[in-house]
Amino acid sequence: MDTDIAHVLLVGGTGRFGGKLASALLSRPGIHLHVLVRPGTRGEALRRLEAHGVTLVSGALDDMRSLDSALEGVDAVVSAVRGPPDVFVEGQLRLLDSARRHGVLRFIPSDYALDSADPEAGRSFMAAQRHVADAVVRSGVPYTFVSCGAFMETALSPQAQVFDFERGRVSYWGTGDEPFDVTAMRDAARWVAEVVVDPRAVGRRLEFVGDVVTVNEVAALYEELTGQPLQRVRRGSVEALRGQLARPRPAGTPVDTSSAALSLLSQLAGKGRLRAPSNSDYPRHQPMSVRAFLQSRLIPRAPSLGALSVESFP
Numbered sequence: 001m002d003t004d005i006a007h008v009l010l011v012g013g014t015g016r017f018g019g020k021l022a023s024a025l026l027s028r029p030g031i032h033l034h035v036l037v038r039p040g041t042r043g044e045a046l047r048r049l050e051a052h053g054v055t056l057v058s059g060a061l062d063d064m065r066s067l068d069s070a071l072e073g074v075d076a077v078v079s080a081v082r083g084p085p086d087v088f089v090e091g092q093l094r095l096l097d098s099a100r101r102h103g104v105l106r107f108i109p110s111d112y113a114l115d116s117a118d119p120e121a122g123r124s125f126m127a128a129q130r131h132v133a134d135a136v137v138r139s140g141v142p143y144t145f146v147s148c149g150a151f152m153e154t155a156l157s158p159q160a161q162v163f164d165f166e167r168g169r170v171s172y173w174g175t176g177d178e179p180f181d182v183t184a185m186r187d188a189a190r191w192v193a194e195v196v197v198d199p200r201a202v203g204r205r206l207e208f209v210g211d212v213v214t215v216n217e218v219a220a221l222y223e224e225l226t227g228q229p230l231q232r233v234r235r236g237s238v239e240a241l242r243g244q245l246a247r248p249r250p251a252g253t254p255v256d257t258s259s260a261a262l263s264l265l266s267q268l269a270g271k272g273r274l275r276a277p278s279n280s281d282y283p284r285h286q287p288m289s290v291r292a293f294l295q296s297r298l299i300p301r302a303p304s305l306g307a308l309s310v311e312s313f314p
C-alpha cells in the first residue's frame, strides 16, 4: 500500500458504480474519502454518503474553480462519471488538468469495461474512453486504468439486450457458447479500492474478471435456480453482430448509452475479451460468480412469475 495516498477524491460517487466505489474506498483503512457532489444533487446515494462521514465537496466537472478547490489536499482521484462528451471527455480532461496542477499521485479515469486501447475492442463505441486515456498518459499524472468486462448488473439485465428473464427470453448470436467476461460492480469497486493505493499499479491497465460464462451457461443456470424455462431466440451469426456493432452510432449519441450492452455484445462478437486478468495479484479478494450473483438476486415470487427481480438490477 502506498502510504502517501490517504485522501482520495471520488467523482461520480452518487452514481450506480460510484456508490459501490464509495463503499469500497470507505472500507479501506487509511483512506479518507472526499466526494465531489454537484450542487442540487439529492437522493438516497447522497444520504448514504452523508451518513458515512464522507467529506462532501460541492462542485461539477464544468466548473474548474470547484475542481481546483476539491483537489486541495487530495492524493488520488477516482472517477466514475458518466454522461455526454462534455461531461465524460471535456469534464474529465478538466479534472485531469486540475489533478496535474495539484500533483496528485494517482488518477483513475472512468472506464471499467473493455480495454479502450485495444484496436479490436469496441472500436466503434470506446472513442471517448480512448481519448481520455490518451490524455491521461500524456499528462504525466501517475495513473491506473481498470477494465472489468461487462458489469453483471447490466449484462444480465434487459438493458444489454441479451437476457430478459422477466419475459422468459434469451437472445443470442452465433451458437450461444461464446464466452464473455463479467464482474459484479461490488467486486470491480473493491479491486479499484485496492489498486488506487498499490504502487505496483502505477502506469498500467489492470484487468479484473469476476466470472467467464456463455449465454447458454447463464440461461441454464437461471433455469436450474428458478425452475422456469427460457425461450432461446437466435438473432443471427457472430458476423452479423460484428456488422451491427461496426455501424457508426448516430451523431450526438451520449458516451454513456448502453456501454454495458456494447461491451457485452462486443465480446459476443469475438472482440475485447480481457486477456491477462490481475485477480491473482490481489488474492484477498474472491469475486462473486454468476451463479452466486443470480442466487443473490432471486426473490420469492408467485410460482407463475418465479423470476428475477428487474428492480434488483438498479
Ligand SMILES: NC(=O)c1ccc[n+]([C@@H]2O[C@H](COP(=O)([O-])OP(=O)(O)OC[C@H]3O[C@@H](n4cnc5c(N)ncnc54)[C@H](OP(=O)(O)O)[C@@H]3O)[C@@H](O)[C@H]2O)c1
Pocket: 011, 012, 013, 014, 015, 016, 017, 018, 036, 037, 038, 041, 059, 060, 061, 062, 080, 081, 082, 083, 087, 091, 110, 111, 112, 113, 114, 148, 149, 150, 151, 152, 154, 155, 256, 259, 260, 261, 263
Ligand atoms: N462495464 C460495464 O458493463 C459498465 C456498465 C455500466 C457503467 N459502466 C461504467 O461505469 C462508469 C460509471 O457509470 P454509472 O452507470 O455508475 O454512472 P451513473 O449512475 O450515471 O452516475 C454518473 C455519475 O456522474 C456524475 N456526474 C454526471 N455529470 C457530472 C458533472 N458534470 N460533474 C460532476 N459529476 C457528474 C453523476 O452525478 P449526479 O448524481 O449529480 O447526476 C453521477 O454521480 C462509467 O465509466 C460507465 O461507462 C460500465
